[in-house]
Amino acid sequence: MEIGPLHVDATAESISEMDRLGDEIAELSAHLDAATARLLDLIREFDAGGGWNNGFSSCAHWLSCRAGIDMGAARERVRVARALGVLPRLADALARGELSYAKVRALTRVATPETEERLLAVGKAGTACHVEQIVRGWRRVDHLAEARETAHRQKSRALHVYQDVDGMVVVRGRLTPEVGAVLMQALAAARETLYQRARGTGAPAIPAADVPAETPSMAQQQADALGLLAETALRHGIDPGAPGERYQVVVHVDASVLANPEEAGQSVLEGGTHVSAETSRRLACDATRVIMRHDADGRIMEVGARTRTIPPALRRALYHRDGGCRFPGCGVSFGQGHHIRHWANGGPTTLSNLAMLCRRHHRAVHEEGYQVERWPDGELRFTRPDGRPLHNVPLPPAVPDDPVQALRARNEAAGLHLHGRTACPGWQGERLDVGYAIDVLHPRAIGR
Ligand SMILES: [Zn+2]
Ligand SMILES: [Zn+2]
Numbered sequence: 001m002e003i004g005p006l007h008v009d010a011t012a013e014s015i016s017e018m019d020r021l022g023d024e025i026a027e028l029s030a031h032l033d034a035a036t037a038r039l040l041d042l043i044r045e046f047d048a049g050g051g052w053n054n055g056f057s058s059c060a061h062w063l064s065c066r067a068g069i070d071m072g073a074a075r076e077r078v079r080v081a082r083a084l085g086v087l088p089r090l091a092d093a094l095a096r097g098e099l100s101y102a103k104v105r106a107l108t109r110v111a112t113p114e115t116e117e118r119l120l121a122v123g124k125a126g127t128a129c130h131v132e133q134i135v136r137g138w139r140r141v142d143h144l145a146e147a148r149e150t151a152h153r154q155k156s157r158a159l160h161v162y163q164d165v166d167g168m169v170v171v172r173g174r175l176t177p178e179v180g181a182v183l184m185q186a187l188a189a190a191r192e193t194l195y196q197r198a199r200g201t202g203a204p205a206i207p208a209a210d211v212p213a214e215t216p217s218m219a220q221q222q223a224d225a226l227g228l229l230a231e232t233a234l235r236h237g238i239d240p241g242a243p244g245e246r247y248q249v250v251v252h253v254d255a256s257v258l259a260n261p262e263e264a265g266q267s268v269l270e271g272g273t274h275v276s277a278e279t280s281r282r283l284a285c286d287a288t289r290v291i292m293r294h295d296a297d298g299r300i301m302e303v304g305a306r307t308r309t310i311p312p313a314l315r316r317a318l319y320h321r322d323g324g325c326r327f328p329g330c331g332v333s334f335g336q337g338h339h340i341r342h343w344a345n346g347g348p349t350t351l352s353n354l355a356m357l358c359r360r361h362h363r364a365v366h367e368e369g370y371q372v373e374r375w376p377d378g379e380l381r382f383t384r385p386d387g388r389p390l391h392n393v394p395l396p397p398a399v400p401d402d403p404v405q406a407l408r409a410r411n412e413a414a415g416l417h418l419h420g421r422t423a424c425p426g427w428q429g430e431r432l433d434v435g436y437a438i439d440v441l442h443p444r445a446i447g448r
Contacts, residue, residue: 023420028404030097030418034411037084037095044081055327055370055382055390057360065329076105083108089120097411097418099123103131110138118441125426137438145444171226190225190232253280258344282366284344286310286336310337310349322356326372326380327365328390332358338365340374355380 043063046052052062064074080101084091090107093099103123111119122134159173175183216224254265261277268275275283291304310318315337324333335358341347355372357365364370369385382390400406411418 026420026423027418029100030422031404031407031411031416033099033101033423034095034097034414034416034418035407036101037091040077040081040084040091040094043077044085047078047081054384055361055364056329057332057358061329061331080105080108083111086113087111087116089116090123093120093123097416097422100128100423102128106131106135110135110142115441115443122437122441126432127425127427130425130427130432133432133434134437134441137434138442141438141442141444186229187222187225190228191221194221194224194228251275251280251283253277253284255344258284258342260345276367278367281342281344282362284309285339285342285362285366309343310354314349314351314354317351318354318356321351324356325358325361326355327357327361327370328382328392330358330361332360335359336362338362338372340372352378 043059047059052059056062056065059078060071060074063069063077064071067074069077084094084104087108090099090104090111094101094104099120106128107119107123123131126134154176156174157176157179159171159175161169161171164170251267253267254263256263257265257267257277258281261281263277267277267280287309288306289309290306292300292302308315318337322335324331325335335356337354338357339347339349340353340355343349347353352374355374361370365372370390371383373381373383375381384390
């Protein structure tokens, strides 16, 4: 005799028992979907109000930490919650338990206020599988249109350099946004160098073309800056270098300010922008530093060697020990070394005085009033700006003894009368023709 799940003696009694069980599953699922709508409303409000912004880098991080769901699902919930804010019909169908969360999640990937009505009809008529297929087809049409635009932009990149009749060289072109951003940043840096040179304050890197006495126009400055870029590139070889070296920030800060932010003294970015003493302390916490001593008139007396605050071997040990940002609930896998007691205050650069923090949380600790300490047991303790502790593991929420009954009661109190067929699709078993469905539904597919 074979034993398997298919060999159940079907009696009239067991059939009706299974029907009842099936109805109960479908009904409870509808209750959960209705509750999910409420959950998403709360998430949307919490997200918009920035309720998560107390040490977490995003609403999804907060949700993942507090509700114990994986990051992918947490991001998805925040995305759907935001989308439903402008899609009231889909939100309403979910809240009534008529459309499952799975269908709503799929539909919100493509729905806009203009197409919502049509997509709601798709959701109600089709099974979850049909909805998924239609959304995939829909996105393909969207992607094709987008890819065509990107390809067109990429293809239209060009730089024309030619000599005009009077001997001047004309430059005209179209760059992709990324390349354009790098060029604009480089031009700005070169303009700044030329400006410093003109004022006689910066040490000239290259004795380049003369800067005229009267203030040049922006266009003239850009032309000079491009010249400097070309010269610099040829002189130093065309080597983009490591990404960390490409964009570095130079801060001039007095040693007294670094040790005590209350102290008067200078703390300015190269170029003259003032930054707070706390920001200088953060930038200096894990940085390459060059110590220059000035005399009373500001003349440089002595320039020390360029050193990393945290030497490479120690940094490797720190990465290995901490494995990512140590801020409770963060989990970002790369970061900066934070001196728990700042080196400017005599804190040693040792493993026990360092903790890895991501950029966002390094800022939180230096500039937003969060505190971190290492206790004698070796554990890190974080506190909020108001002094309350931040727990590594959040406290579990209170759950009623019979959560299912509580959920039903709440939905019924809200006027929902759900049953086993509430979320049933209108589908009668006919074959789904995705191509045809997209052609008649998608606004960009018409006349394709
Ligand atoms: Zn730090
Ligand atoms: Zn972090």
